[in-house]
Amino acid sequence: MKKIKYAVFFVLSVMSFGVQACYESLIESPNPFMGNHGEIFKLANGQIGEVLYEYEYLYEYYPQVVVCEAQGKLLVAGKSLDMKLINKTSQRRSSEMFEVTIDGEFNGWNGETLIKLTNGQIWQQTDYFYFYRYAFMPKAIIYKDGSRYKMKIEGVDKSVGVERLK
Numbered sequence: 001m002k003k004i005k006y007a008v009f010f011v012l013s014v015m016s017f018g019v020q021a022c023y024e025s026l027i028e029s030p031n032p033f034m035g036n037h038g039e040i041f042k043l044a045n046g047q048i049g050e051v052l053y054e055y056e057y058l059y060e061y062y063p064q065v066v067v068c069e070a071q072g073k074l075l076v077a078g079k080s081l082d083m084k085l086i087n088k089t090s091q092r093r094s095s096e097m098f099e100v101t102i103d104g105e106f107n108g109w110n111g112e113t114l115i116k117l118t119n120g121q122i123w124q125q126t127d128y129f130y131f132y133r134y135a136f137m138p139k140a141i142i143y144k145d146g147s148r149y150k151m152k153i154e155g156v157d158k159s160v161g162v163e164r165l166k
Contacts, residue, residue, distance in 0.1 A: 021070040029099060030141075032059045035081050038157035040097075040141050043067065048097050048143050049074065050159070052082040086145050097143040106153060108132040109160055115140075115151065120166070123151065127161035 026044040027033045033041060035056035041049050043065075051074070058077050066075040067085075074083040103116045113125040123142070138154040142162065150159040 022066050022068040022075075025065055025067055027060070027063050027065055027076070031061050033061070033063055033076070034058055035060070035076065035079065038152070038159070040086075040143060040152045040159065042097055046096070048086045049083050050086055052084060054081045056081065086143060097141060100140050100142060102135075102138050102140060102153070104137065106133070106135045106138050108134070109156075114165075115162070121164060122166040123149075123162040123164050125160055126163050129158065129160050131156060131158070 025047075027041050028044055029042045030039070033039070035051055035054055035058040037051055037053055037055060039051040041051070043049065047067075049067075052072070056079055058079070060077050063076050067073075068075065069085055072082055072084055074081045100121075101118045103118045106115070109125055109129045109131045111125065111128060111130055115123045115125075117123070117140075118137075126148070133153075133156055135153070135155055140151055140153045142149055142151050143159075144150075145159075149162050149164070151162045152159040
């Protein structure tokens, strides 16, 4: 029944958005995928996207999705979410995105925050952004956005520019 429901959803979405602009994929991470504003996700083809202005709390594990890039839509679990693709070229290497854990406490962004990761890497904030958020060993995603890197920390809606020091 779920496959039939998904097939009908796909056909309706293609009719709505146009067959050339949409394609099917699978969200590899994060798991679960929530569908909330600022959430960074990685598709099976290596593309990286970000959910915009949505708060769905979907709790979907490896969901099948329809990506309508030209319209900025991600169709998942019967919902149409606003999104943007950060790296638009498919077949990107997986090295464009890293899933990491912060080593110890995270106290938010202070303009020049240094972040030590459990893998030994050290990254420094490059964007001007201040935000307090305490977390112990939160998960984060580091991804390439054009020629620079950004870090999205669990529980913080905004991705912040960073550079690797070590």
